[in-house]
Amino acid sequence: MADSASRNVIDGNVLAAKALARFGVTHMFGVVGIPVTSLANRAVALGIRFIAFHNEQSAGYAASAYGYLTGLPGILLTVSGPGCVHGLAGLSNAMVNTWPMVMISGSSDQKDAGRGDFQELDQIEAVKPFSKFSAKAKDVREVPDCVAQVLTRAVSGRPGGCYLDLPTDVLHQTISESDAEILLTEAEKYRKTDSIVSVGSSEIEKAVSLLRTAEKPLIVCGKGAAYARAEGELRKLVESTGIPFLPTPMGKGLLSDTHELAASAARSLAIGKCDVALVVGARLNWLLHFGETPKWSKDVKFILVDVSEEEIQLRKPHLGIVGDAKRVLEMINKEIKDDPFCLGKSHPWVEAISSKVKDNVSRMEAQLAKDVVPFNFLTPMRIIRDAILGLGSPAPVVVSEGANTMDVGRAVLVQTEPRTRLDAGTWGTMGVGLGYCIAAAVASPERLVVAVEGDSGFGFSAMEVESLVRYQLPVVVIVFNNGGVYGGDRRNPEEVTGPHKDDPAPTSFVPGAAYHTLIEAFGGKGYLVGTPDELKSALAESFSARKPAVINVIIDPFAGAESGRMQHKN
């Protein structure tokens, strides 16, 4: 006769949910269906918040951004086959941005592998190029180990995407509760994250000596430094040494854009003329012109601080320091404290940067001051900037995507707090918008979320406005509606030939699309605006309501153009 413990059996769904809850998961994003619906319900029953999306792509983008914002792996749950393939968008985005994420997909019955089962796919093979580690639980007894391993690996070393495969038969296999408890306890051993890489004091001394003797030093801070929560140490370094700093797009806000040593408005001068650049948590990739001439001076000495040794080996900087950004900056500050130095406002380099910043800012402000109607990009962006600044602290999380909308937004919107800007990122991923909004709203519930999106970017994930309403998230989505990708039909009439010449241009959408009515279909608030007063009033109302809203801003379809640096590629 069976004893009472072995009669208390649980299945793989319950065990997976228990393991997730035990190992610290509090939120999951995903789309339920065969075979993972029960897993989602079990997770909810154990106190995990499951945010249900319409599409795994958006849910995956949400999971990736959640990982960045919280430092904990963002979890995506998908169905088998096509669900897993859709989820790859999020997983790859996490990998490329170096954000911690775990995609968990159900998969078809193991006994039917290779026989054309429902939604069959070799998912372990499919995720390989897009993940840093994957595990498949081939038996229910392996579930706790696999869950613990993927969660730990996602945040270890250089953060990234991991994958967990849960076959249907494993989810339905049973195990006694007492055995499950033993396995869960044993799996704790995987929960140890990497021991902190020790940073050599000689490297720190070299870095400080380079900064001390530089004539034109610069500090570049990226989203790796934001992920490391290095803002306090960064502020100390910048303010004690008087060295100007330049944030990358998502590094914006580590120190306020309004800081007197912010060099963003003198970017070309700063990177073109600096002789020593301390680059913290940012790759010398396309966003930083590969660290090469003509944008950078050929003699610039890079000091690269990155948690990834691989990254340092790839870039071969003058000095590489492998380590956590916050820890390395702390050590640099300590080293400087023994023999402090400060450039001061009258230092020729600081003076040159600050006078260039002043010139460029006043030129930009003159442009922004004009109320141009029909709207160009600048007028509504200024109004949005001012409304956001009017909110004070905590500053909202700004989500931005699009071509012109993102470029203009990056220059005009002011970031005052760390990790409050999410954009298309390292991969230039379009379609991240609503997923990022939802992630930000659940990861930072104290903050309002404001998305500033092109109409094309919005379209990728627009159906998720229903999710905003369903969960009543404080998200205001502002759509810059110029009727297409880049804008309306900008083709030269001579180019338009052939049997389909009367089709709309590949770049154009229905002019004047009523995007605001999409959210109204679900009970959210929509606004259609075309003038400064209408926009100001919609922003004031929606920001104070802190309820889901879409503001459809009609922009002149011929305003704006492809970002200068990308034009030659298109």
Ligand code: ADP
């Ligand atoms: P950005 O887009 O802001 O230029 P990147 O994504 O190119 O930033 O670079 C971020 C870098 O930060 C990556 O190379 C990553 O390995 C690194 N990184 C991630 N976490 C940390 C950390 N805790 N400390 C230092 N570097 C980190």
